[in-house]
Amino acid sequence: MRLIALALLLLPTWVQAWGNHALLSYRAFEGMPEVAQAAPVRVEPLDDFLRAQESRLVNMLDAQEAWARREIRAYAPRPDALRFTPQPGDAERRAAFLRALRLSPHAAFALFVQPDPRRQGQVEQGLMPHELVSSVPLSKGATQRFLPLQTGQAVAPLAVLASASDEADYGYDIDLFEDNRGAPVGYDFGRQPFGNPALRISSQAPFHMGFFHQGAVFNTLAPGFARTFTQLRIHQYSTLAQLAFETGHRYWGWRFAGLALHYLQDLTQPYHASAAPGERLSGMLWAELLAKLGSPARKQGLIVLQSNRHFVLEKYQTQLVLAAALAGRDDGLNEQALRDMKADGAYPAWLAQYARDVVAAEAHALGPETDTAIVVGAPARYVTDPSFDFGATESGLDLDADMRRQLLAQREAFQAAVARLLRNFGAHSRNAVRGMLR
Numbered sequence: 001m002r003l004i005a006l007a008l009l010l011l012p013t014w015v016q017a018w019g020n021h022a023l024l025s026y027r028a029f030e031g032m033p034e035v036a037q038a039a040p041v042r043v044e045p046l047d048d049f050l051r052a053q054e055s056r057l058v059n060m061l062d063a064q065e066a067w068a069r070r071e072i073r074a075y076a077p078r079p080d081a082l083r084f085t086p087q088p089g090d091a092e093r094r095a096a097f098l099r100a101l102r103l104s105p106h107a108a109f110a111l112f113v114q115p116d117p118r119r120q121g122q123v124e125q126g127l128m129p130h131e132l133v134s135s136v137p138l139s140k141g142a143t144q145r146f147l148p149l150q151t152g153q154a155v156a157p158l159a160v161l162a163s164a165s166d167e168a169d170y171g172y173d174i175d176l177f178e179d180n181r182g183a184p185v186g187y188d189f190g191r192q193p194f195g196n197p198a199l200r201i202s203s204q205a206p207f208h209m210g211f212f213h214q215g216a217v218f219n220t221l222a223p224g225f226a227r228t229f230t231q232l233r234i235h236q237y238s239t240l241a242q243l244a245f246e247t248g249h250r251y252w253g254w255r256f257a258g259l260a261l262h263y264l265q266d267l268t269q270p271y272h273a274s275a276a277p278g279e280r281l282s283g284m285l286w287a288e289l290l291a292k293l294g295s296p297a298r299k300q301g302l303i304v305l306q307s308n309r310h311f312v313l314e315k316y317q318t319q320l321v322l323a324a325a326l327a328g329r330d331d332g333l334n335e336q337a338l339r340d341m342k343a344d345g346a347y348p349a350w351l352a353q354y355a356r357d358v359v360a361a362e363a364h365a366l367g368p369e370t371d372t373a374i375v376v377g378a379p380a381r382y383v384t385d386p387s388f389d390f391g392a393t394e395s396g397l398d399l400d401a402d403m404r405r406q407l408l409a410q411r412e413a414f415q416a417a418v419a420r421l422l423r424n425f426g427a428h429s430r431n432a433v434r435g436m437l438r
């Protein structure tokens with residue numbers, strides 16, 4: 001069976017899900033009173049939080065690890081040498097904290113917000129250099145803008161939460177596998193289970209995707225795809241958020257909550273919850289077999305097409321949501337979908353396995369229909385021509401203008417699919433925050 005194991009059936013160049021999570025989170029939470037009307041919080045450096053809560057963190061980080069060993073399939077247990085223990089100074093304590101969570105040693109946890117373009121326009125003055133916030137360069141055409149915060153400054157919880165929901169893409173999960181260059185020694189995540197270990201950005205994919213619902217045959221043929229760590233990150237950050245709220249560190253409560261949301265939001269994206277939403281297992285196997293027999297064109301075409309459709313979905317919604325925010329328009333289909341709270345209560349209450357059993361299950365089920373809507377509604381060259389690589393040519397494309405030239409009905413079908421995903425994005429984000437605040 002393993003002779004035709006699926007090796008690399010995944011977006012090799014594109015591993016972000018929603019472009020800029022903060023833009024979407026501002027819209028998803030601006031109508032939720034528990035967030036939008038929460039009292040401002042005082043900005044606190046991470047070192048102050050860690051120093052004040054050091055003894056509680058010892059037990060809590062051990063409890064996180066025990067949970068992960070119990071609950072996560074194909075988990076890679078944390079070596080005992082990485083346990084968090086009390087430290088003499090701030091620098092040592094921060095390093096110990098990152099090791100205990102097995103995060104990148106370059107994770108900055110800088111004090112920043114991304115301003116809401118709807119309220120503040122596209123801020124270009126007083127910005128922080130990206131390198132102070134992110135250890136990886138931002139993607140081409142990135143929409144992120146970072147404003148520095150000062151210790152003790154009052155800031156709105158909505159801004160902290162929305163900004164942090166984008167933060168997990170700033171290098172925190174990069175190069176953690178033993179075959180990545182510069183991987184921390186002793187993390188024991190093993191070899192990178194899928195994607196290209198030589199591509200830095202690809203190394204975060206197993207932390208930001210979850211293929212929980214591919215079925216037994218797929219899991220047998222492609223065991224690497226079962227080794228994902230999204231649940232680990234969600235559990236780590238959401239329990240840290242609860243500790244911070246309970247102990248009066250409200251800034252870090254909202255900040256860790258936002259970090260946890262990122263992974264949940266990634267899993268609402270069908271291309272993050274399915275190995276190849278537009279392809280049946282038989283098609284994947286056939287492409288893999290041809291590649292093994294020396295004809296890789298079909299497999300390469302499949303990878304490029306899945307990657308391009310993922311890219312089109314992300315680029316389209318980013319462009320529209322940002323343009324609407326800058327123009328002060330807040331009643332478009334995407335904005336309404338993100339803010340719509342009607343369906344929130346139809347889902348189970350927040351539980352430990354909400355990400356896998358609710359969010360990823362829904363996104364996986366929506367995969368084929370989303371993929372079809374993109375193929376029908378997006379410009380054909382981007383989504384059905386395997387010789388066109390979106391990732392390699394992206395900047396300067398105006399997708400919305402291209403699509404306006406298409407038949408209106410096709411574009412509407414695509415827009416409806418996007419709005420449906422954004423409605424799920426908003427609902428699950430709010431349900432998670434309700435759970436963390438409880």
Ligand SMILES: [Zn+2]
Nearest residue numbers: 017169208266
């Ligand atoms: Zn991500």
